[in-house]
Amino acid sequence: MPQRLPTPYRDENAIVARRLAALAQALDWDAASRQAAPWVRAVRRDPPPFWAMESLLREYPISSAEGLALMRLAEALLRVPDADTAIALTADQLGRANFSGAEGDSAMARLSSAALALSRKMLPDGRSDDGLFARLGARTVVAATIRAVQLLGRQFVLGEDIAAALAEAANARREQANVRFSFDMLGEGARTEADAQRYLANYTHAIEAIAQRASPDVPVERNDGISIKLSALHPRYEDAQRERVLEELVPRVASLCLQAARANxxxxxxxxxxxxxxLSLDVFEALAQHVAREQPQWRGFGLALQAYQTRAVDLIEEVAAIARRHGLRLMCRLVKGAYWDAEIKRAQEMGLPHYPVFTHKHHTDVSYLACARSLLDAHDVIYPQFATHNAGTIAAIVQMARERKAAFELQRLHGMGQGIYREVLRDAQLACRVYAPVGRHRDLLAYLVRRLLENGANSSFVHQLADESVGLDDLLRSPLYASPAPALPLPAALYGPGRRNSDGVDLTVDAMRQPLLDALARTTVPSMPMTDPAEVAAAVARAHAAFASWSQWPVERRAAILSTAADSMQARLPHLCALLVKEAFKTWGDAVAEVREAIDFLRYYALHAVQLMEPVLLPGPTGESNELRLEGRGPWVCISPWNFPLAIFTGQVAAALATGNTVLAKPAEQTPAIAREAVAILHAAGVPHDALQLLHGTGETVGAALVQAPGIAGVxxxxxxxxxxxxxxxxVTKDGPIAPLIAETGGINAMVVDSTALPEQVADAVVQSAFRSAGQRCSALRLLCVHEGIADAVVEMVAGAARELVCGDPGRLATDVGPVIDADAFANLGRHLERLRRTARPLFAADVPAGAPPHIVPPQLIEVQAIADVDQEVFGPVLHVVRWSGDPLAVIDQVNALGYGLTLGIQTRIDSRAQAMAQRARVGNVYVNRNMIGAVVGVQPFGGEGLSGTGPKAGGPHYLLRFCAERTLTINTAAAGGNVALLAG
Known part of the structure; x- marks a missing residue:
């Protein structure tokens, strides 16, 4: 269906200008500031008598070593199952900070500081004796630290179950009558169907409990309620799975809505x-239609809106339209937003035109106030709920709402903003709802970290409220102005002025993905004739002749040609993506990423060739000049694989051409059409035809003939x-000069997971690394080494997540795993799996759906007894699993012993452990707490060592050097009678 909202990637300043115009006559900020000032003075004069966010930030600002250590401990310590790792984590984090000398007025803050400071003194630091006394002392202090972290958790979790939370809510209401609650059952998005069913049961139980205390005779907004996450109720809650989400998720949420409606x-x-x-809007309207049919009198169905999104006002207009279409009055909770850093990073990585969120904090404040006006203007169909801890924002909302005589409520997070709301709620006409997390303290981590980051920034109101050095005028300064430029460079300028980032595609935006789908419909894969091996000698001769002139072109001219080719590839991205889908069986996300990588290679090598090939003057004795320069070597043979038939092909060719070499390019025999497109683009950009020749054939014939040909400068x-x-x-055995070889080869790539790792993060990284691209990446994860303390849970989650992957036609947006490249690859994988089934323990194998294309190998997990049992690379979606205990460095030693050295993943919250493991590993690319694939040109130079390659690393600053010959020119400048410059001095 057509998308409801404009693209999220629009000019920030233009949007802010429109929002400011909408507020020009709607808000008197000076009056709001005057109303808020007494609240701030009262809080600073009489802060809340318990350890709220304000005192925590005053004690340990998030920008400090102590604040960061506390956040890390809160995020990980409570879930660590074994004592040794808990000791290591605590020592690692507390060793970086100083918790002594707490100055806070909170007894809990002082108690926690004392415990943390004591922990730091007593924990082993690598230099102390590791005897029984030290070990007992460490365990005792870890227990004290766990208690301190639990005390922290208690400030942000209303109760560990819904019954306890309801009791706490009742106590709060006895102290302040105009307080309501929205309970949030702690937990992140579901990775498996079992997760989704567990969250559904939790929500159902919570609504039952809330219903028992709700009044059926009052307006619904006066009762408590519940907040739910759609991503918690379906393991594939994403745009590409839209049909499945609407079919499976909507009935689940509809049952919760009807349950809540009946309970008021x-x-x-x-x-x-x-x-x-x-997708959320599609689900929301489907639910609204269901509510209108089954419970039209219910006025308690709502949606949270994030003001930091550039489409926030557009979203409000759409929600109001949904309410009017279905005759409902909806609730809308307006928040600032909780994923800002993730949205920024995603836009940068994907090369999107603009950021989907505001980059200036005050622009988000402007958006928030403009959204508030829109919500209040629609109060006939929307009950606005304003979640904010900012005193000035609260006063502005009260002002605008009373002018419109609109009903509304304020909201705050449990554990935050108590002081301000103590003052605000002295006005009995105002009401506040507390957004209250419910769950075990160990499940608090993701929520707490987001809240600490969100409210702990130096620019946040909560942080500045606790800092009395920030004056009242500064604290309540008007946000109603526009900054002239984004606070961050746009994604296109991510790499600075010298190299433009390649432009990407957000496949969730219809206007961006439709050109790709249109290209697929008109793209066919042309057949290509094989090169006769007898023609190789003539091709080499032409390459030698072309080298004489091409190598003499100014490097700037060669670089300009490569840059032109990059622009041409960018313009032809839809067609190139479609060809990758058709010929190489790439899924859409992989196809877009590959075209972008090819563009990045062209631009990166063009830039670096100009920098690298500038002659360098070297020091020497008087009367002499010494100059070092680089030049091309001659004709290079470039042999590229089918798994990255455009990116690796283009990268090899571009590096050779940029440095003045000529190229004889032999693509993989499975993907010649893609290579032909790349060569045509380079020729059209200005590369002479004899300087770049495409020779299509098998490795045994054309490839062998090229390598054996006399006069080849390198391979x-x-x-x-x-x-x-x-x-x-x-x-080595050929006559003539010894030609260099740059080889990037395979790997038995491992990921080592310790017991501090977050299982959900591990599952995401494993599924992406092992099964994306059908496991056909050089960097793909082959061996998962999991600490035995969490192995069962991690394996269950990974298997459950893999079960949800869609195998099938790569041309469908919903497909996650397409076919392997050909019948030979399919047969090789089958034989390997048959061997494994006899010697190892199968853990999971996904089903191949009916009607799937041939050569589909479904994702699967197989447990082996030891790391040494995995002795060969398996190029497909097959993941070997091994359990470990003891010293993680010993695990790295065993991985090193395999002899490969391409990629390694490390999942741990112990920073010093991650550093030690990375230093011990003999691999080219180490990735900590993320996936192991998708190396970016110029950001993560890619290449291995040992059995995984010769180096240098592709897309790195040293790669071009290997294509060059170094020459030194020394001139005796005093040969004509003496050193005139010296004599003149």
């Missing part, structure tokens, strides 16, 4: 990330270790 309590759908917003190869060895032997 409210139910609010929490806000999520930008890429899910259109760059990406493929198997066995073929790289053959090429190396051939080059």
């Amino acid at each position: 309590v409210h139910l609010t759908i929490d806000a999520e990330e930008v890429d899910r917003l259109e 760059v190869f990406t493929g198997s270790t066995e073929v790289a060895r053959l090429i190396a032997r051939t080059l």
Whole structure:
């Protein structure tokens, strides 16, 4: 269906200008500031007598070492199952900070500081004796630290179950009558169907409990309610799975809505990330239609809106339209937003035109106030709920609402904002709802970290309220102005003025994905004739002749040609993506990423060639000049693989051309059409035809003939270790100069997971690393090494997440895993799996759906007894699992012993452990607490060592050097009678 909202990637300043215009006659900020000032003075004069966010931030600002250590401990310590790791984590974090000398007036703050300071003194630091006394002392102090972290958790969790939370809510209401609650059952998005069913049961139980205390005879807004996450109720809550989400998720949420409606309590759908917003609206309207049919009198159905999104006002207009279409009055909770840093990073990584969120904090404040006006203007169909801890914002909302005589409520987070709301609620006409997390303290981590980051920033009102050095005028300064430029460079300028970032595609935006789908419909894969091996000698001769002129072109001219080719690829992105889908069986996300990588290679090598090939003057004795310069070597053979038939092909060719070499390019025999497109683009940009020649054929015929040909200046190869060895032997035994070999080969890539790692984060990283691209990446995860203390839970979650992947036609947006490249690859994987089933324990294998294309290998997990049992690379979606205990460095040693050295993943919250493991590993690319794939040109130079390649690393600052010959020119400048410059001095 057509998308409801404008693109999220629009000019920030233009949007802010419109929001300011809308507020020009609607808000008197000076009056709001005057109303808020007494609240601030009262809080600073008489702060709340318990350890709220304000005192925590005063004690340990998030920008400090202490604040960061506390956040890390709160995030991880309570879930660590074994004492040794808990000791290591606590020592690691507390060793970086100083918790002594707390100055806070909160007894809890002082108690926690004392415990943390004592912990720091007593924990082993790597230099102390590791005897029984030290071990007992460490365990005792870890217990004290856990208690301190639990005390922290108690400030932000209303109760560990819904019954306890309801009791606490009742106590709060006895102290202040105009307080209501919205209970949030702690937990993140579901990774598995079992997760989703567990969250559904939790929500159902919570509504039952809330209903028992709700009054059936009062307006629903006076009762408590519940907030739910759609991503918690479906493991694939994402735009690409729209049909499945609407079929499976809507009935689940509809049952909760009807349950809440019958109980006269409210139910609010929490806000999520930008890429899910259109899907959320589709789900929301489907539910609204259901409510209108089944419970039209219910006025408790709601949605949370994030003001930091550039489409926030557009979203309010759409929600109001939904309410009017279905004859409902809806609740809308307006929040600032909780995923700002993730949205910024996503836009940068994807090369999007603009950011989908405001980059200046005060622009978000402007948006919040403009959203407030829109909500209040629609009060006939919307009951506005304003979640804020900012005194000036509260006063502005009260002002605008009373001018419109609109009903509304204020909201705050449990554990935050108590002081301000103590003063605000002295006005009995105002009401506040507390957004209250419910759950075990160990499940608090993701929520707490987001809240600490959100409210702990130096620019946040909560932080500045606690800092009395910030004057009242500064604290309540008007946000109603526009900054002239974004606070961050746009994604296109991420790499600075010298190199433009490639432009990407957000496949959740219809206007951006439709050109790709249109291109797919008109793209066919042309057949290409094979090159006769007998023609290789003539091609080499042409390459030699072309080298004489191409190598003499100014490097700036060659670089300009590569930059032109990059622009042409950018313009042809839809067609190139469609060809990758058709010929190489790439899924859409992988296809877009590959075209962008090819563009990045062209721009990066063009820039670096100009910098690198500038002659360098070297020091020397008087009367002499010494100059070092780089030049091309001659004709290079570039042999590229089928798994990245555009990106690796283009990267090899671009590096050779940029440095003045000519190229004989042999693409993989499975993907010649993509290579032909790349060559045509380079020729059209200005590369002479003889300087870049495409020779299509098998490795055994054309490839062998090229490597054996006399006069080849070098070979760059990406493929198997066995073929790289053959090429190396051939080059060494040939007559004539010894040609260099740049080889990037395979890997048995491992991920080592300790017991501090967050299982949900591990599952995400594993599924992406092992199964994306059908496991056909050089960098793909092959061996998962999990600490035995969490192995069962992690394996269950990974298997459950893999079960939800969609295998099938890569041309469908919903497909996660397409076919392997050909029948030979399919047969090889089948034989390997058959061997494994006899020697290892299968854990999980996904089903292949009926009607799937041929050569689908479904994702699967197989447990082996030891790391050494995995002795060969398996190029497909097959993940080997091994359990470990003891010293994590010993695990790294065992991985090193396999002899490969391409990629390694580390999942741990112990910073010093991550550093030690990375230093011990003999691999080219180490990734900590993220996936292991998708190396970015110039950001993560890619390449391995040992059995995984020769180096240098592709997309790195040293790669071009290997393509060059170094020459030194020394001139005796005093040969004509003496050093005139010296004599003149």
